[in-house]
Amino acid sequence: MVADPAVAGGFQSGPCVYRTGAGFAVMGSFLAIFSAVLAGLLAVFTWPIRYLIRSIRYRRAFAKARIKRCVILGLDGMDPKLAEKFMDEGKLPTLDKLRKQGTFRPLATTIPSMSPVAWSSFQTGVNPGKHNIYDFLTRDKQTYAPKLSSTDIRGPRRMLKIGSLNLPIGKPDIRLLRKGKPFWVTLGENGIFSSILRVPITFPPEKFYGVSLSGMCVPDLRGSQGMFSLFTTQSPDQMEVTGGQYHHVQRNGNTITAELIGPDDPFHADGKPLTIKFSVIVQDDATATMKIGSEKITLKKDEYTDWIKVDFKAGFGVKVKGICKFLLQSTAPDFQLYVTPINIDPEKPVMPVTHPLVFATYLAKKQGSFATLGLAEDSWALNEKALPDEGFIQQCLELDEEREKMFFDSLDKVSKGLCVCVFDGTDRLQHTFWRDIDADHPAHDDAFDGRHVIEDLYKRMDDLVARTLKKCNGDNSMLMVISDHGFNTFRYGVDLNRWLEENGYLALKDNDREGKYLTTVDWSKTRAFAIGLSGIFLNIKGRESQGIVDPGDEADRLRTEIAEKLSGLAHDTQQNTPAIKSVYNALKLYNGPYKQNAPDLLAGYYPGYRASWETAVGQVTESVFHKNTKAWSGDHCIDASFVPGVLFSNRKIEAENPRLMDLGPTVLDLFGVNVPGYMDGKPLEVMSS
Amino acid sequence: MGMLARLISWLNAVGNGLFGLLNKPMTVLPAWLSLTLVSAVLGVLMLILFKYTSNQAAIGRVRDAIKANLLAMKLFKDNIPVVLKSQAKILLNAFLLLVFSLQPMLVMIIPFSLLLGQLGLWYQSRPLEVDEQAVVTMQLADSGTNPLPSVSLLPSGAARVVVGPIRVPSKRQIYWQIQARENGEHTLIFQVAGEQVRKELAVGDGLMPVSMTRPGLSIMDLVLHPAEKPFDESSSVQSIRIGYPDRRAKFTGTDIWIVTLFVISMLIAFLVKPFLNVKI
Numbered sequence: 018m019v020a021d022p023a024v025a026g027g028f029q030s031g032p033c034v035y036r037t038g039a040g041f042a043v044m045g046s047f048l049a050i051f052s053a054v055l056a057g058l059l060a061v062f063t064w065p066i067r068y069l070i071r072s073i074r075y076r077r078a079f080a081k082a083r084i085k086r087c088v089i090l091g092l093d094g095m096d097p098k099l100a101e102k103f104m105d106e107g108k109l110p111t112l113d114k115l116r117k118q119g120t121f122r123p124l125a126t127t128i129p130s131m132s133p134v135a136w137s138s139f140q141t142g143v144n145p146g147k148h149n150i151y152d153f154l155t156r157d158k159q160t161y162a163p164k165l166s167s168t169d170i171r172g173p174r175r176m177l178k179i180g181s182l183n184l185p186i187g188k189p190d191i192r193l194l195r196k197g198k199p200f201w202v203t204l205g206e207n208g209i210f211s212s213i214l215r216v217p218i219t220f221p222p223e224k225f226y227g228v229s230l231s232g233m234c235v236p237d238l239r240g241s242q243g244m245f246s247l248f249t250t251q252s253p254d255q256m257e258v259t260g261g262q263y264h265h266v267q268r269n270g271n272t273i274t275a276e277l278i279g280p281d282d283p284f285h286a287d288g289k290p291l292t293i294k295f296s297v298i299v300q301d302d303a304t305a306t307m308k309i310g311s312e313k314i315t316l317k318k319d320e321y322t323d324w325i326k327v328d329f330k331a332g333f334g335v336k337v338k339g340i341c342k343f344l345l346q347s348t349a350p351d352f353q354l355y356v357t358p359i360n361i362d363p364e365k366p367v368m369p370v371t372h373p374l375v376f377a378t379y380l381a382k383k384q385g386s387f388a389t390l391g392l393a394e395d396s397w398a399l400n401e402k403a404l405p406d407e408g409f410i411q412q413c414l415e416l417d418e419e420r421e422k423m424f425f426d427s428l429d430k431v432s433k434g435l436c437v438c439v440f441d442g443t444d445r446l447q448h449t450f451w452r453d454i455d456a457d458h459p460a461h462d463d464a465f466d467g468r469h470v471i472e473d474l475y476k477r478m479d480d481l482v483a484r485t486l487k488k489c490n491g492d493n494s495m496l497m498v499i500s501d502h503g504f505n506t507f508r509y510g511v512d513l514n515r516w517l518e519e520n521g522y523l524a525l526k527d528n529d530r531e532g533k534y535l536t537t538v539d540w541s542k543t544r545a546f547a548i549g550l551s552g553i554f555l556n557i558k559g560r561e562s563q564g565i566v567d568p569g570d571e572a573d574r575l576r577t578e579i580a581e582k583l584s585g586l587a588h589d590t591q592q593n594t595p596a597i598k599s600v601y602n603a604l605k606l607y608n609g610p611y612k613q614n615a616p617d618l619l620a621g622y623y624p625g626y627r628a629s630w631e632t633a634v635g636q637v638t639e640s641v642f643h644k645n646t647k648a649w650s651g652d653h654c655i656d657a658s659f660v661p662g663v664l665f666s667n668r669k670i671e672a673e674n675p676r677l678m679d680l681g682p683t684v685l686d687l688f689g690v691n692v693p694g695y696m697d698g699k700p701l702e703v704m705s706s
Numbered sequence: 707m708g709m710l711a712r713l714i715s716w717l718n719a720v721g722n723g724l725f726g727l728l729n730k731p732m733t734v735l736p737a738w739l740s741l742t743l744v745s746a747v748l749g750v751l752m753l754i755l756f757k758y759t760s761n762q763a764a765i766g767r768v769r770d771a772i773k774a775n776l777l778a779m780k781l782f783k784d785n786i787p788v789v790l791k792s793q794a795k796i797l798l799n800a801f802l803l804l805v806f807s808l809q810p811m812l813v814m815i816i817p818f819s820l821l822l823g824q825l826g827l828w829y830q831s832r833p834l835e836v837d838e839q840a841v842v843t844m845q846l847a848d849s850g851t852n853p854l855p856s857v858s859l860l861p862s863g864a865a866r867v868v869v870g871p872i873r874v875p876s877k878r879q880i881y882w883q884i885q886a887r888e889n890g891e892h893t894l895i896f897q898v899a900g901e902q903v904r905k906e907l908a909v910g911d912g913l914m915p916v917s918m919t920r921p922g923l924s925i926m927d928l929v930l931h932p933a934e935k936p937f938d939e940s941s942s943v944q945s946i947r948i949g950y951p952d953r954r955a956k957f958t959g960t961d962i963w964i965v966t967l968f969v970i971s972m973l974i975a976f977l978v979k980p981f982l983n984v985k986i
Contacts, residue, residue, distance in 0.1 A: 064783075064784075064786055064789075067783070067784065068784075071784065210784065210785075228781055311983060373781070375777055375780070375781070376777075376781060378773075378777060379774055379777035379778060379781055382770040382771070382773045382774035382777065383770075383771075383774040383778075385770075429788075430778065430781075430782050430785065430788050431782075431785075432785065432787070433785075
């Protein structure tokens with residue numbers, strides 16, 4: 018058999034030659050197109066079925082709704098008095114427009130007026146006795162040590178031990194300690210979609226019909242609420258400071274090598290943390306190059322890097338993924354490099370920070386890496402002087418920018434339903450720069466008289482509101498701009514434990530005043546103690562592990578006695594200025610199944626005063642009053658009557674004294690959903706647009 | 707054209723030496739295994755080349771946008787306008803991905819085309835077996851109405867002429883049917899109007915390079931048939947082709963080998979890309 022000479026020989030692969038070379042191009046695009054078309058077809062063709070199911074299941078969704086969309090822009094800590102002042106001065110044109118055409122009211126906050134408590138009441142529509150959050154911290158009833166009040170994170174229950182290895186079996190146990198049901202869960206049960214971004218006390222995220230990104234109380238990769246690192250050639254007085262760690266590094270010629278400390282090794286019981294080595298080569302006074310993992314980064318003085326991915330290798334091919342930013346502060350004479358707390362990488366989160374889980378990946382792919390840490394603005398680094406003022410302001414601006422991107426994306430994606438987004442920069446910048454606007458503050462520095470950090474912040478927020486309002490125009494959207502509390506100055510800290518000691522309610526072992534976390538307290542002689550920012554607990558038998566106070570009449574009498582004595586506490590060295598306005602008995606103040614978990618007494622301070630830094634961490638000092646010289650110079654942990662939040666809206670709201678806990682019921686009512694009977698908040702009367 | 711053809715011819719000569727040397731150890735392996743190994747190496751090489759010739763940052767951004775839109779379709783699936791918009795954005799980004807892949811594609815086309823030519827020598831056809839017959843076609847230069855020159859295939863121990871020469875003046879072609887006689891890499895010698903021209907002949911049953919055509923100075927022919935020195939433009943012979951039989955194998959046969967090469971190299975590239983940190 019003879020092959021046809023015309024076709025035999027010469028392989029017919031002319032076009033094939035290009036196949037392999039072009040393979041990557043075609044494959045990549047093909048996969049993308051294929052996925053898009055498949056997903057699109059699925060979405061389109063299954064839409065009628067899903068629509069039918071949803072229509073039957075949620076046949077009443079939007080049927081009675083008076084609005085199509087509700088947008089709640091949370092500006093944590095925006096103060097009504099400051100806002101009013103700036104509006105009167107013509108500096109906040111958009112908020113002023115809302116004041117004139119819609120609504121502006123002070124918004125009553127919770128007692129105590131703290132973000133975790135207030136935002137919990139906002140989302141559940143109930144008083145703290147029903148949602149169980151009374152402070153950032155509470156005490157461990159066994160050890161008296163402070164612990165986070167909102168979240169309980171524990172390792173997997175079972176571990177397989179092989180020699181020195183500890184292999185976790187199962188997932189870590191992460192529990193949200195906030196009780197009650199957020200109103201967007203109720204909306205979802207009625208077929209109304211919600212996008213909830215960075216609302217405090219939403220970690221771990223709950224399941225509902227919508228998407229959410231958790232806010233305040235999401236830990237960093239090390240499990241703390243934010244642990245910065247400062248690498249310096251200086252020899253710091255102490256290596257461990259509040260909220261961070263100093264690392265002394267040696268300079269070898271132009272090269273500095275160090276280790277970034279990550280989370281504890283999950284496979285070893287010795288608790289040694291995982292680390293990543295990095296090296297920095299100083300180029301000149303203003304630049305350096307850094308090598309960390311496979312990344313090579315140029316560091317520029319006083320400029321944050323982008324979020325850098327850091328993978329901590331834990332063995333067995335397991336990597337714990339985080340992100341952080343670096344800030345080169347100086348190269349000479351001393352080298353100083355600040356590193357933000359290592360955030361959970363949203364692209365591949367080691368803990369759930371969103372609902373559904375892929376929402377974090379979606380956001381990361383959409384806008385790049387972003388901060389996931391609950392308290393992302395590193396005010397501790399500023400307090401401990403690891404960050405200069407400008408560095409902190411820049412950090413807040415960059416975080417707000419990230420938040421804006423996700424907020425405006427949610428406005429684009431959710432045309433019907435609820436959009437909530439909380440911006441924290443307003444809170445952090447007022448906390449840390451109130452010293453600029455209070456000339457009598459111990460940390461005030463005349464050198465910064467021309468600086469307008471807080472005014473600029475309010476103007477920036479006004480611009481944000483303007484852009485949000487633009488997105489809400491003409492589509493039957495209701496916009497509410499709210500804050501959880503206002504602000505005031507914080508000049509002096511009150512050491513409640515010292516006061517309790519002076520008045521015979523608390524005793525120390527060997528007069529030891531160095532120990533933190535109440536470790537030096539003699540519990541056999543202590544009837545009351547303070548921890549956190551507003552609470553006094555009685556040492557009650559059967560409740561506290563070493564309680565000595567009978568839970569019945571004795572406890573009641575003691576509550577009354579301490580409240581009476583402490584109310585009207587005056588600052589002796591400051592012309593007897595009153596420091597405490599009221600002391601609230603939690604059992605009388607709250608109602609609900611969890612009120613027993615509240616501190617027994619809550620101190621309501623006058624402006625200028627707050628629980629001292631030492632009280633917050635359970636340390637007992639030698640004097641009741643302490644000058645606050647830290648950058649953290651403004652606060653709201655005072656009597657709630659002094660620090661209401663704000664309520665702006667593009668619609669008229671007929672209510673003289675609206676409360677934060679009324680907003681959830683109001684939104685339910687606007688969407689025509691029945692307000693659950695357990696809610697303490699009441700729907701506010703909203704006029705049609 | 708002449709310059710480029712000569713350049714390709716020179717590159718082919720280098721490639722022949724290099725590839726012959728590199729592929730020598732492969733001759734002891736079965737064709738499918740050697741092709742798998744070659745494809746794997748090629749996949750990694752392409753990946754590395756792609757990494758350094760493409761805009762990785764831009765490709766990363768486009769890929770992220772595609773993934774974000776895919777996730778948006780899942781997350782906001784009840785919102786049909788969002789789904790449709792996301793789909794449109796995916797298609798747009800897929801096109802962008804193609805655009806960003808053009809640069810590395812252009813860089814890769816020349817070396818990989820030459821490489822494919824080399825691989826074609828090994829995997830496209832099999833050598834003749836002893837006693838097996840094949841057609842040899844000589845293409846003569848078009849010189850108007852001049853009659854075909856006198857051409858003969860000189861006798862050799864490698865093959866014997868069974869039929870021919872058969873002359874087809876209209877096509878200016880001359881055919882022989884030959885029968886292989888002895889294993890090995892041989893040379894057929896033709897006497898063309900007093901001039902001797904040569905063509906390689908492969909006879910055997912193992913994996914060996916098979917040059918189907920000794921080409922003229924045509925770019926495409928040079929790329930596809932790199933093994934032998936091309937005929938000059940002035941030569942009265944423009945090409946000599948031997949009709950080797952197809953390889954009859956599942957993965958390495960005629961025209962299938964290139965699919966195998968494509969699939970395996972792509973697969974290896976996709977597997978290796980996370981380790982080499984390449985975005986494709």
